[in-house]
Amino acid sequence: MRHRTMIGKVALALTFAVASHAALAVDYSCDGPVNGVTVGPGGHVSAASAGGQQWGYFCQLGATTNGVSPDACKGMLAILLSAQASGKSVRIWFRDSNSCSTYRGWNWLDTMYWGPSMLD
Secondary structure, eight states: OHHHHHHHHHHHHHHHHHHHHHHHOEEEEEEEEOBOOEEOTTOEEEOSBBTTBSSOEEEETTSOBTTBOHHHHHHHHHHHHHHHHHTOEEEEEEEESOOTTSOOTTSBOTTEEEEEEEOO
């Protein structure tokens, strides 16, 4: 009986831990200039800086990666290149428990749910 009680307590603690982590996720946007737009040999689209992020991977040309289709990836690349060429900033929306100052470099921007959007 004691073993069952312990398993129940552990299960309850795990449930609360998962629920509290999900509750910490928030929607927020980050703005910033675009520089150093790059397409790597494997088709990974990134930028030295974009929307306040540095060297995060947006998507991959030719494959659905990071929840982004190849056609959507081409659109993202076009927006990033246009913003870079015109000296404009972009806005990127995230859903997680981080902030705009969180360093996401050399990783997929996997909590990005909208954008990039070019700003005036």
